[in-house]
Amino acid sequence: MNKTIDTWIKEHAEVSAKLAEDIFNHPELAEEEVNSAGYLRKYMEDLGFSIEENAGGMPTAFTAAWGSGKPVIGFLAEYDALPGLGQDPVPYRSERKGPGHGCGHNLLGAGCAAAAGALKAAMEKENLPGTIIFFGCPAEETLVGKVRMGKAGCFDDVDIAIAWHPVGVNKVSEERQQAMDSKIYRFYGKTAHAAASPEMGRSALDAAELMNVGVNYLREHVPDHVRMHYSYDSAGEKPNIVPDFAQLSYFIRARDRATVDDVSARVDKIAEGAALMTGTRMEMELLTGCDDTLVNETLCRFMMEAFQDVPAPVYTEEEKAFAAELRKNVEGDAHAGEPPLREWIEPLNGHPDPAFGSTDVANVSRIVPTVTLNAVATFNGSPGHHWAVTAVSGMSIGFKGMLYGAQAMAEGAYRLLLHPEVVEAAKKDFAENSGK
Structure with a gap:
């Protein structure tokens, strides 16, 4: 374990938690993360990173870079919140109006910032060559940010990309997240009085x-x-008026991009048929499309070694009681006999693990070798996109998981600097499995 990284994480624990707390207290939806991006930009600038705004043409996206030469290590930060999941950091439902960090992205962004800062400190102390790029990526929840940034070439010069996500388990993720299309279908008809002259309407x-x-x-x-x-986004105004407009939002997912493309085209045909049957007009808008994750087993094995050498968080009895009460308030007694917090690292499977969610990190994984770490920042068995995740993301359990993930990422990145042969092996793994 690198002592400089360990010391830096400990010395900056309070300011890192304050950063996560500031983002928690100002939750912003996808592409609206003005304050959140501002907190992170300022933090990275204070650490000595050079800032470039409007990455990928998005006002709330940016990059923060330090160092020179190869390898180029990228950290993928996120900071958007979810609608309707505002919540105080308490173990019972205490709703705050508006959005909330029900996916823990306040921790995710601040954790990546801490990882980049700790790695910079170690590189400076040992005079190591290489470049760190912190990618401020908005709009992960709508699968937009990294897709647009990737198309704009933001990740083209990166050698290795590293991400993390707060969840209920410590592991190096081998999950192959699903490819997805996000679409809007709009139907245009003709109004009429629904009782007096329905035959005039469409x-x-x-x-x-x-x-x-x-x-x-x-x-x-x-x-x-x-x-x-x-x-349904729009479905008419009053029952006695034939609606001349209706709008649907669709997510279409599958394990691979080819299946999504096929099924998505079939859904389009169904929409066209519905318009023909009703004498209306249909428009389809593709909002975004993300890929399935390309798991890099070389990086998974290497990062696991680093993860296992990082000291795990020590939870207080109060924190364990908080997690247990929160779980009971969400699940009842369903898992009462299990520990409220998972304090161990799950072993690797040695192969990609099909998952049902989607993430735009997958698009980065199709451009450069990418690895994702998971660290405990909610109770054992917690549902995702839930107010319970918001609750933990604003208190000490979440902050401890964030620092644990940050140190593991920094430690793994530091070891990559010392082992260029692993970087090359990861690139070979990527080339063999991506077809590039």
């Missing part, structure tokens, strides 16, 4: 409902791992 709502019926029949004829979710 219902956009009828088209939307027929589309959803068609998609629900499609479920029987797609692979088991395909997921199709939808919501």
